[in-house]
Amino acid sequence: MAKELKNFTKRADNYSQWYNELVVKADLAEQSAVRGCMVIKPYGYAIWEKMQHTLDQMFKATGVQNAYFPLLIPKSFLCREAEHVEGFAKECAIVTHYRLKNDPDGNGVVVDPEARLEEELIVRPTSETIIWGTFKNWIHSYRDLPLLINQWANVMRWEMRTRMFLRTSEFLWQEGHCAFATPEENEARTVQMINLYADFAENYMAMPVIRGVKSANERFAGAVNTYTIEAMMQDGKALQSGTSHNLGQNFAKAFDVTFMNKENKPEYAWSDSWGVSTRLMGALIMTHSDDNGLVLPPKLAPIQVVIVPIYKNAEGLKAISERVQPIVKELLSRGISVKYDDADNKRPGFKFADYEIKGVPIRLAIGQRDLEEGTVEIMRRDTLEKETLPLEGIEDHIEKELEDIQNALFKRALENRERRTITVDSYDEFKKRIEEGVFILAHWDGTTETEEKIKEETKATIRCIPLDGDTTPGVCMVTGKPSARRVLFARSY
């Protein structure tokens, strides 16, 4: 492991390769035998479970209930909403048959041509259509509203170029689907959920985000308005980390979902949808990790503290273990996840390297001499700083240190973003500066045409029209036409 570490690509040399190697070396995920699909390994999945658990609690605290809808969507459902089918029908996994049979030529099994489906089924790329097909049965009166539903599920989009966690054909996510009697409540929920995502990103992932509205061009297929949170990775690129879509009455109309309003008149329901996915794993990795491996914010670390004993013989180990056990117990009772790694088939140096690459926030090492002197060596993964401290009261110190690390990671990421966020007024300067890996706040005339031109010429896209920040009008850096306010440009994942 220590040796493998040395072969680890550095961020400065090749950021993209550094990421790919890290995902594998930190035991988070690996490529599968199925094109574009990954296997999420236990350590990676444990981080995802922590994300899931936290988000699930946050959703439920706002009244959302979980449910489950079918994996397969009839082709005709996808076609009901005109923009939606344009956006999602192009690259999808299509089930056409329901039976294999023995190959008449004796070569294993083949698709049975007689078992062809009358209507093809699509592996869900997102579930608005099947869910609104269902909501038709659930919504009759304003008394049935609001409906606040979420599902945790796998979805599939046939991506041509995939990267683990960032863009895979199959991925895990949650998708919330709400229905309301009024457009005001609907818009309020759409905004509430993007704020909830921002809260999660900043306070759990320690990842600062910019909340904003997508340009028409970047909207979800079928949405009236898409809210997004955008994070800056260490290379200055943006990563869209969560979206919340105001769907207006589009899906209610497509699936003919009306309710009797308080005036006893039929009205189409108002809806929104919102989601985050295993893509957040990629965001987490790329926000904090360094050339030595993964760096995890304590709130999402499956192991927050690891204790490694350094001993010469069984007797030595026994003495250390006896001193460590009450510490482990006390930490656990405080809700801190701790691992005492006394495995005897790996040397301490191997363990150090392994936990370092896995991003365990705090490592304690305790040897014979420490025991005699009543001390312990503590290392913070974020700074790699070591300190020798008294064993007495180490639990308090650890608890405080975990908080410090959580805060320090956020602060470091925020400083990185602020340092690399600039304001630009000329398109020439834009073209030059975008190469540096920065977020650029610039004026834009509001047209898709200009947006496309910028994208084509610079590979930068409008990440969002920020909800906060400078709203002074100006002129478009490309066309000189009026601009309502600066918008956020960046290259992105």
Next chain:
Amino acid sequence: MAKELKNFTKRADNYSQWYNELVVKADLAEQSAVRGCMVIKPYGYAIWEKMQHTLDQMFKATGVQNAYFPLLIPKSFLCREAEHVEGFAKECAIVTHYRLKNDPDGNGVVVDPEARLEEELIVRPTSETIIWGTFKNWIHSYRDLPLLINQWANVMRWEMRTRMFLRTSEFLWQEGHCAFATPEENEARTVQMINLYADFAENYMAMPVIRGVKSANERFAGAVNTYTIEAMMQDGKALQSGTSHNLGQNFAKAFDVTFMNKENKPEYAWSDSWGVSTRLMGALIMTHSDDNGLVLPPKLAPIQVVIVPIYKNAEGLKAISERVQPIVKELLSRGISVKYDDADNKRPGFKFADYEIKGVPIRLAIGQRDLEEGTVEIMRRDTLEKETLPLEGIEDHIEKELEDIQNALFKRALENRERRTITVDSYDEFKKRIEEGVFILAHWDGTTETEEKIKEETKATIRCIPLDGDTTPGVCMVTGKPSARRVLFARSY
């Protein structure tokens, strides 16, 4: 609701129809627009989440880690294990294409014939093949073993006749997949997991089960041995509720997964797999529910206690609410999930009927007079018995009552099973008695031929060779040949 309840089919009249109606009326699930697939509604999903959470904790306590493997399996993978492909390739959803395109005739979208996959992909019916294809990368030395992996996932089997929860094309489940260096450890884990399932069924679902071994004929496709837990439903039919398979070296051989053992010689790994699914929801419903609706064991009830205020005006409600709030708070602090339903758009009678059909274990009703007299009416869902008790100390009473209900449900189900389990020695008697809806312990000669004959003539199958119980040898009731011991027969779901 109260009116609908009256139209509710009784168990004695049509058990099957009673079940189908109950699933819908208790708001657990409904048919979807996709053939054989259901929508799990929020209330049903909340019960499943409780099951998931409990099982997940139990698995992890034995060292199991969660991971995630691809939904789609290459056709060639399925074919690697000869028996496995026979068992699972026949009825499955097959992905053949990856793109839709606009219909040249203008009729929505059609499958793009140019986007045909070189090799078809199967929506996983179970994941042994893709997981053993992956384990090949994970297992090299005995030091990599044991590997204790679980995944929570959706799977799909193209069932011809489906019933909600009991048999659906898509269902949710967990599948555990372990690998060991020795056959002894492997067998021990296989047995450990069937015991874990029995523990869960009996102590959480309040559902007594018989642990046993499947006959060769009923084994999992690819297994050396299958352990099962079998429960009796109220109609005397058996429901297979969980299975644990000793796969020997079959999948290691099929995927060429060897490890260097302690003697530094290559050896195929030993494996097992084990799973329970949303089928447990069907088992739970059919074990306890009655003609008034669902009956839930408190440990799996999303709402354990509901409190309904009965009031004439806002002032009356306010007085009741003030008295109820500290009770709600105290119950929550004891970990009891309680709902105070003060919604003013439904009458108390409607609420009573609704919570009754949803199986909330304890209902409190509190009115103006109760408030004056310091009393409350409490009703147990399992017995429908009402009692008026002092408000003072009601929390202690509720806590005790929830325990009582949990135990009473198990006892009632066990008595039902014991009353309907008989020992039979002649095939004629067997044919007569099986019609009554009973479990029959009878002698069998151990051949698939006899087993098939019994199945054909009586629709009864060997549910298992019980791990516990009478092991006295005898003679087969059909052929008169020697029988090692009595085995368990029943008709089944």
